[in-house]
Each structure stands twice: as C-alpha cells, then as structure tokens.
Amino acid sequence: MSWTVILALAVGAYAFKAGGMFGLARLADGPRARALGALLPPALVSALVVVQGFSTGTDLVLDARAAGIAAGIVAAWRNLPFWAVIVIAAGTTAVVRLV
Numbered sequence: 001m002s003w004t005v006i007l008a009l010a011v012g013a014y015a016f017k018a019g020g021m022f023g024l025a026r027l028a029d030g031p032r033a034r035a036l037g038a039l040l041p042p043a044l045v046s047a048l049v050v051v052q053g054f055s056t057g058t059d060l061v062l063d064a065r066a067a068g069i070a071a072g073i074v075a076a077w078r079n080l081p082f083w084a085v086i087v088i089a090a091g092t093t094a095v096v097r098l099v
Helices: 003-021 024-029 031-054 064-077 082-098
Strands: none
Touching (some): 031 064, 064 082
16 A cells, blocks of 8 residues: 555544534434434344355355244344344354364
8 A cells, every 4th residue: 555545534534523523423414314324233233244254255154044034033123132043153153163
C-alpha cells in the first residue's frame, strides 16, 4: 500500500470525524436514519456469517461449518439461550468434522 493511499484515508477519516462535530450529526438524527441504523447490524452480521461460514478464499464451500450454522439457526429459532445456540453450533461443527 502506498503512502498516498494511507494519507488519503487518514484525511478522509479526519474529515468524516470533523463533519460530525460541526453539525452533520443532525442529518443522522431523523426517523429514516434511525430506521436505517436499526437495519444495518443484522445485515452486517448475516453477511459476515455467510462469508466466514461458506467460503474459503474465493471458493464457495459446504462443509462442517455449514452444518454448524444450520444447527445454530434451528437453535435460535427455537428461542434457546445464546450460550446454548453457540454450544449447539460448535458441537455440531465438531461432530461433522470428526465424521
């Protein structure tokens, strides 16, 4: 990565922070911005799950991780506690890898 790109990113980050301090935060305080803000975390988490669970580099794969994700989805759908969802998903992944 070149120094030009690093400096451009630093200036952009500083400008973004300064814009928030000087009044652009008002624009993000409306009802539409709040609705968008409420929708972003689930979308980002689901995107991370798909990327980490179904890919290796640039290849799409279905392996033990997919079985663990499926078991975790079922456990969450059954309204189990968060710790149980994690244990079930990890356990399913481990058993499928063992087999």
